[in-house]
Amino acid sequence: MTLLTEQPVTSADKTFIQLRKDIVKGVISAGSKLSETELSTKYAVSRAVIREAINRLESCHLVERKANVGARVVALTGEGLMELYQVRESLEGMAARLAAMNMSDEEIADLNDLLNTHFQTVKTGETYYQEAGDVDFHYRIILGSKNSHLISILVDGIYHLIRMYRVQLGMAGPRVTRAFDEHKHIVQAISNRDPELAEILMRRHIQYTKNSLETKLVTDSL
């Protein structure tokens, strides 16, 4: 499972990735201020490096900057999560549609293999599925769209934010077996080269997840 192939070369790259990790994990808490001087001493790099890293974090929508004031980590709100899932439904639906058109037969076969592996894991009752498995599944379909813009928006922009919500709001809910069936049907549609159905099923799949999260948010009263 080779997820991202983003290889940091410059010092700003490493700092960016490190900061992103710390923000996603909540080591740097949501809503907190990012002081450039403080971070530069903490991460042992110059302020220029920190500034570049913060700029990239802003591109990911993980921080917000105001001129002459500074940068803050985004706040996590239930509303924001719902908005995120609306965008996700739209884009991943299109990704599934395009994947049904553009994935190679070999890639589809690999996707089926992945699903079978998941099935074994789900049977044994491990929670592996929800964690990396789900991400991997969606990730492959996104790449399968072969649309560089789509890929960039989702992978570079939205996914880290979703992970941030997942980690910090502790979302590893149930929905395992049902989600598995949904995945299976999506892959079937892609295998049948049925773009419309693939899109519909993917959108529903994400809607279900969104609804599941929404009720969870209500009970947690966020």
Added chain:
Amino acid sequence: MTLLTEQPVTSADKTFIQLRKDIVKGVISAGSKLSETELSTKYAVSRAVIREAINRLESCHLVERKANVGARVVALTGEGLMELYQVRESLEGMAARLAAMNMSDEEIADLNDLLNTHFQTVKTGETYYQEAGDVDFHYRIILGSKNSHLISILVDGIYHLIRMYRVQLGMAGPRVTRAFDEHKHIVQAISNRDPELAEILMRRHIQYTKNSLETKLVTDSL
């Protein structure tokens, strides 16, 4: 018609906006290299400012950077334009759906007024419609979605790229009266608070535009 309210405050802001304008208009030609030292003398600012501006241009997908090598303006390809319109169909479709749910009655009334103004303009045969009018129409619906992520991706990210294609490939095609009817039906669906129809109509509308562009691309043999 107050389009963007992005007010440049810092020097990097102004340089970014200026550079973006020059890239969109082709003053800085597509595919060309962006030399930091050259630009810093040309725009009479320090390299740090240029670097920050280039970073933001990268966020807009207007330039691409490689570590230790530099930044280049993106190349315009027919394939890229089609990919862009796929993303646009997806996101603006969702925007129309959300607009039907979230726009206030007053905003919808304003949208109707805008359409009537356009009707007058189209009747007189001016080309105004395709230029700013079309942009304004879509822009209002995007804002009407009330989804900040959606708005950010489209307004900050995708629209400038589309404008770049429009300007540099000279796309001001026909499709005026038909597009007007399509706009009318979309607004009707929004007025009726019919999210599903609004999305379908918006997606078709963009598909038509995409197809129109595609045939144009073939004849222009890009």
Added chain:
DNA sequence: CAAGGCTTAATTGTCGACAATATAGTCATT
């Protein structure tokens, strides 16, 4: 006591210089 302006401290924005890396050209070698 509240409101407004001033001063001061801290933070961000900008700059020029230096270090590290990549590209192009040259020279030697097979």
Added chain:
DNA sequence: AATGACTATATTGTCGACAATTAAGCCTTG
């Protein structure tokens, strides 16, 4: 003559210092 290593040059990456702006605290004043 072609290939490879090496050098030189130019470009990007990084740094520390200075300038500009903001926010806070204090003081003054109505």
